[in-house]
Amino acid sequence: MPEYERLYTTSALDHHVDSNWKNRMDRENFTIHPVRKQDNSIRFWTLGFIFNYIKFDSASKKYLVYSKNHGSPLKNYWKDLGSFRDSAFTEFKQLKINEEMEQLVIDKINQIGKDAFNSKIEDVRSEGRYLSVYSQLDTNHEDIENSKYQGINLLLCDEIDFVTKELHSLN
Incomplete structure (x- = not known):
């Protein structure tokens, strides 16, 4: 172009x-x-996991996102994104939910306070903590090296890169 x-x-x-x-x-x-346009989807996808606005439901084996705009009131505003992490991320991007997710994170920061937020970010950024605690990975860590999970592997690498390179505490 x-x-x-x-x-x-x-x-x-x-x-x-x-x-x-x-x-x-x-x-x-x-x-x-x-x-x-700059795509901030990985940022809000990752923050969604950190603040529990995105989760993997082990009972239904599906990824869910909290959204008043897209979720069902009958399901407490949780929207089904799919069974596989990479396809769930694609669905997340297609929903164009970044602005709503940003507002949820801002509201959470205001609710818990700057110090608690900074403490959480420090915990998330601690080596291995995002992967082991916050990512809610539905697959064994060893299995994502398998070629059939290549999309999940790449997505998880992007999430970890965001956490280690771009996620910072508030001043």
């Missing part, structure tokens, strides 16, 4: 059907070229 944008901006020809429209686009910094 960058190549098309370069050709478009360096072209001597006017490619617009309406010069007023082009002027307005230029004034408003509007672009016709696709722009990639």
